[in-house]
Amino acid sequence: MTMSSATSAHSGRVYRYYDLVMVAFVTVLLCSNLIGAAKAAQVTLPVIGPVTFGAGVLFFPISYIFGDVLTEVYGYGRDRRVVWAGFAALAFATFMSLVVLKMPVAPFMSDYQKSLEDVFGNTWRIALGSLIAFCCGSFTNSYVLAKMKLWTNGRWLWSRTIGSTLAGELVDSSLFYVIAFHGIWPLEKVIQVAIAQYILKTTWEVVMTPVTYKVVNFLKRAEREDYYDRNTDFTPFRLRV
Template identity: 90%
Template sequence: MPEPIATPSTSPAGSSHAASPGTHPPSHTGRVYRYYDLVMVAFVTVLLCSNLIGAAKAAQVTLPVIGTVTFGAGVLFFPISYIFGDVLTEVYGYGRDRRVVWAGFAALAFATFMSVVVLNMPVAPFMADYQKSLQDVFGNTWRIALGSLIAFCCGSFTNSFVLAKMKLWTGGRWLWSRTIGSTLAGELVDSSLFYVIAFYGIWPLHEVIQVAIAQYVLKTAWEVVMTPVTYKVVNFLKRAENEDWFDHHTNFTPFRLRV
C-alpha cells in the first residue's frame, strides 16, 4: 500500500519538520485551512446521526463460523467518526482534532439535553400515541446518555493521542499502522466504558462483555476495510492544505481548546 504523500509546508506555521534548536515551536497560528471546517462538520454530523438514529435499533446478523451476532445499528456508521479523527490528527495535528472532539462533545450533550426537554413537555392529546414512539427512540436513560458522552470523549482523545505519538515514532511512515493501531486503542476505551457505564447491573455481566466485544470487533474491522479510503483522503488534504503536522511540541492535555 503506497504511503501518503508528505508535502512539506512552506508557511512558517507549518510543521512538516521538527523545529530547530533555539527556535520557537511550530504553530498553527495564522494558518487558514480550506477543508478543516468541512471535516469538522462531517465529523459532528456522523457522531450525532450514529448516536441519535443508529442507537435506537438493535440489528442481528448470522455470520459464518461466528453464528448470530446482535449489535447496535449505529456501529455501521459511528466508526466513521474515528476515521475523521485519524485524518484530522494526521493532517492538522492533535490540537486541531482536540477542538473537533470538544465540538462533537458539545453537540452530543446539547442533543441529549434537547431530547430530555422535548420529551418531558406536555403532549397534545392527538399526539399521545406518537409520544410513546418518540420516547422509545429518543428516551435514553441517564446511564446510556452519560455512558455515550464519557465513552466518546475518552475514546476519541485516546485515538488522537496514540496516532499523534505513533506518527512521531514512525517518522510519518506506515500510515496504516497508526490508523489501525490508534483505532484499536480508542475503540477499546470507548466500548469498555460505554457498556460498563450504561448496562452493568442491568444486563447479565456475560451479556455486557459479549456485546462489548462484538461492537469492538466490528468497529475496528471497519477501520481496516476503510484504510484505502483513509489514504486517499489524507493524501488529498495534505496536498490541498500544504500541511503534514507532526506533534513535536504539542501539549497533549485534553482540557483545552487552544490549538
Template identity: 80%
Template structure:
C-alpha cells in the same frame, strides 16, 4: 548621550504577532465529523440489528455501529494532517453537540404532549428516551475514546517518522474503540445486564468497529493524501501539549 531618535532606533523591535494558519477543508472535515457523531448516536442507537457471521454465528449490534466508526476515521485524518491540537477542537465540538442533543432529547420527551399526539409520545420515548446511564455512557465513552485515538495516532506518527500510515490508523482505532466500548457498556448496563452478556456484546461491538477501520483504510489513504497536498500540511506533534482540557491550538 544618545538622542531620543537614536534611542528609539536601538530599542528591540516588537515581536510580530503570529497569524493563525488557515485551511481550506478543516471546517468541512469538522462538520462531517460532528454530523456522523450525532446521526450515529441519535438515529442508529434506536435499533438493534442482527447478522449471521461465519464461525461467530448470530451477532446482535446497535445499528449505529455501522456509522459511528466513521467518526474515528475522521479523527485519524484530522490528527494525521492537522495535528492533535486541531483534532482536540473537533472532539470538543462533537462533545458539545452530543451533550446538547442529549439535553434537547430529554426536554422534548418530557414536555407535556398535545392530546392529538398522545399516541406518538410512546414512539418518541422509545427512540429518544434514553436513560441517564446510557446518555452518560455515550458522552464519557466518546470523549475518552476519541482523545485516546488521537493521542496514539499523534505519538505513533512521531515514532514511525510518518511512515506506515495504516499502522497508525488501525493501531489508534484499536485503542480508542477499546476505551469507548469498555466504558460505554460498563456505565450504561453494569448491574442491569448479566456481566457475561455485557462482555459478549462489548467484544462484538469492538470487533465490528475496528473491522470498519481496516475496511476503510484505502479511503483514509486517499483522503489524507488529498488533504496533505491541498492544505500543504503534514503536522507532527513534537511540541504539543497533549492535555485534552484545552481548545487552543499549541
C-alpha cells in the same frame, strides 16, 4: 523557523477543508449515537452463528476515521477542538431530548409520545455513555496516532491509523455499553455486544484504510500541511491549538 514560531504559525493558519471535516465528524457522531446506538441488531454469520451488535457500529467508526485524518494532517491540537465540538453537540442533543420528552403532550399526540419515549427514553444514559466513552476513546485515538507518527517518522500510515483505533475503540467500547445499558440489558449481553462492537469497529478501520489513505493524501496536498506533534501539549482540557 524555530519550533515555537512553527507552532504559532500552525495555530494561526486558515485551512480550506478543516471546517468541513469538523462538520462531517459532528454529524456522524450525533446520528450514530442518537439513532443507531439504541438498537441492538443481530445477524447470523457462517461458522460463528448469531452475532449481536449495536446498529450504530455501521456508522460510528467513520468518526474515528475523521479523527485519524484530523490528527494526521492538522495535528492533535486541531483534532482536540473537533472532539470538544462533538462533545458540545452531544450534550445539547441530550438536553434537547430530555426537554422535549418532559413537555406536556397534546392529547392527539399521546400515541406518538409513547413511541418517542420508547426510542429516546434512555437517551440520557446513552448520551452519558457516549460523552464519556467518546471523549476518552477519541483523545486516546488521537494521542496514540500523534505519538506513532513521531515514532515512525511519518512512515507506515496504516500502522498508526489501525494501531490508534485499536487503542481508542478499546477504551470507547469498554466504557460505552457498561454506562449506557448496564441494568437495562442482561450483563452477558452487555459484554457480548461490547466485544462484538469492538471487533466490528476495528475491522471497519482496516477495511477503510485505502479510503483513509486517499483522504489524507488529498488533504495534505490541498492544505499543504503534514503536521508533526513534536512540541504539543497533549492535555485534553484546552481549546487553543
